[in-house]
Amino acid sequence: MHRSIGSAGAAAALLAVLAGTAGCTGVSGDGAQQSRPVSADRLAGDPLTAVRNAADITGHTGSARTTTHVVTASSGKKAEFHGTGVYDYAKRIGSVSVMLPPGAATKGKMTEVVLPGIVYLQNSGAEVPKGKWVKLQVSQLPDGNLVSSGTTDPATAAGALRGAQVAKQVGTETVGGTVLTHYRGTLDLVKAADATGGEGAAGMRMAANTFTVKQVPYDVWLDAQGRLHKVVEVFTFSSVPGSTAAKDQVVVTSTTSLSDFGAKVEAAEPAAADVVQVKAGRSAR
Numbered sequence: 001m002h003r004s005i006g007s008a009g010a011a012a013a014l015l016a017v018l019a020g021t022a023g024c025t026g027v028s029g030d031g032a033q034q035s036r037p038v039s040a041d042r043l044a045g046d047p048l049t050a051v052r053n054a055a056d057i058t059g060h061t062g063s064a065r066t067t068t069h070v071v072t073a074s075s076g077k078k079a080e081f082h083g084t085g086v087y088d089y090a091k092r093i094g095s096v097s098v099m100l101p102p103g104a105a106t107k108g109k110m111t112e113v114v115l116p117g118i119v120y121l122q123n124s125g126a127e128v129p130k131g132k133w134v135k136l137q138v139s140q141l142p143d144g145n146l147v148s149s150g151t152t153d154p155a156t157a158a159g160a161l162r163g164a165q166v167a168k169q170v171g172t173e174t175v176g177g178t179v180l181t182h183y184r185g186t187l188d189l190v191k192a193a194d195a196t197g198g199e200g201a202a203g204m205r206m207a208a209n210t211f212t213v214k215q216v217p218y219d220v221w222l223d224a225q226g227r228l229h230k231v232v233e234v235f236t237f238s239s240v241p242g243s244t245a246a247k248d249q250v251v252v253t254s255t256t257s258l259s260d261f262g263a264k265v266e267a268a269e270p271a272a273a274d275v276v277q278v279k280a281g282r283s284a285r
Contacts, residue, residue, distance in 0.1 A: 040060070041225045041226050042225060042226060043181060043222055043224050043225065044226065047167040047168060047169050048185075050181070050183065050222060051164040051167040051183050051185065051220060051222075052161060052162055052164050052167075052195070054226060054227070054228045054231075055158035055159050055161055055162055055196075057225065057226040057227055058089075058158050058227050058228045058258065059089040060089075061089070061261035062088070062090050062261075063087065063089060063090070063261070063264070063265045064087055064089075064258040064259065064261050064262075064265075065085070065259050065263060065265065066084070066085050066087055066094075066256060066259075067082075067085075067256075067257045067259075068081075068084075068096060068098070068151040068152060068154075068254070068255065069081070069254075069255040070083075070147060070150050070151055070152065070254050070255070071252070072250060072251070073250070073251045073253075074239060074250040074251070075247055079101050079103070080101055081098050081100065081150030081151060082098070083097055083150065083151045084096070084097060085112075085154075086265035086266065086267055087153070087155060087265070087267070088267055091267075092115060092155075093113065093114070093268070093269065094113070094114045094154060094155065094267050095111065095112070095113050095266075095267040096112050096114070096151050096153065097109050097110070097111045098110050098112065098150045098151050100150065106124065108123060110123045110124055111123065112151065113133075113267060113268075113269060114153045114155070115269065116198065117137060117138045117199035118136070118138070119136050119138070120133045120135050120136075120269070120270050120275070121133060121134045121136065122134075122270075128276060129276065131274070132274055132276045133275045134276060135275050138202050138203045138206070143203075143207045143235075146203065146207045146254070147252040147254060151254075152254040154256055156203060157231050157233065157254065157256035158228050159192060159196045159200050159204065160189060160192045160216070160218075160233060161187060161192070161218070161220060161231065162192045162195035163187040163188040163189055163190070163191035163192025163193070163195060163204075164185055164186075164187045164218070165185070165186055165188050166215075167183050167184075168183065168184055169183055170182040170183060170184050173221065175221070175229070178223055179223070180223055180229055180230075181221070181222050181223075182219065182220070182221050183219070183220050183221075183222070184217075184219050184220075185218060186215040186217055187216050187218055188208075188214065188215060188216070189204045189205070189207050189208035189211070189214075190204075190205060190208045192204050193205045193208070207235070210237050211235050211237045212237050212238050212244065212249065213234075213235070213236040216233055216234065216235060218231060218232060218234070219231070219232045220232075227261060228258055229257065229258055229259070230255070230256070230257045231256050232253065232254070234251065234253050234254075235251075235252045235254065236249055236250065236251050236252070237252075
């Protein structure tokens with residue numbers, strides 16, 4: 001089955017390479033993040049250390065609200081996906097609702113609930129009854145769910161930074177009264193997986209095999225405590241497996257923003273009675 005990310009042009013090319021059954025990455029790290037006083041964390045003076053520490057420090061906050069923006073571009077065509085949601089680092093569960101663009105195989109909003117190694121999707125395709133969910137595994141999707149649902153879950157977006165190989169301080173910006181330090185560099189998803197471990201590592205390893213640009217460009221904004229406020233990661237793959245031709249490359253720009261650290265959030269696994277089975281190999285679009 002395919003995740004419902006299709007739209008005319010760019011997203012259609014995205015589906016072409018991400019064939020197989022859909023899945024999801026889990027929370028970053030092998031164990032649940034434990035909330036602790038933020039005073040225990042500080043932004044490291046060394047840029048590379050600061051970036052690599054961002055996932056763990058953000059997890060210490062316990063929870064956050066998130067907004068996502070994913071843009072796929074291929075052969076002069078573009079599709080955009082916008083989402084909002086929450087993530088609970090202590091319970092290792094999050095929920096994101098994504099507005100699907102015009103031309104998508106399904107209309108309106110798709111909701112995704114993510115747990116370590118598992119994703120539940122609602123309004124993911126014609127074969128799924130209204131109000132029901134499909135349960136999928138990370139091991140079934142070549143890109144590890146980094147971009148295939150039109151969103152990147154906040155735990156994975158942050159966890160990828162553990163694989164930072166280059167980090168340079170660009171400057172500082174004040175956003176909403178908070179001074180943020182802006183870093184830019186490249187990251188390696190295999191090394192991110194090694195540093196993350198657990199269920200969260202599987203998706204990043206799969207994505208590393210799928211993407212054609214192995215050193216993933218990123219920009220990240222961190223506060224004085226080292227918490228992640230915004231990260232932009234750019235992934236590239238070929239719509240024609242094995243092709244290196246420029247015309248076949250799909251560029252996916254994923255932006256994840258976090259706010260309201262420590263706020264009470266609600267995200268729950270769907271009830272078993274609301275989960276339906278879709279046979280492997282059949283479309284969920």
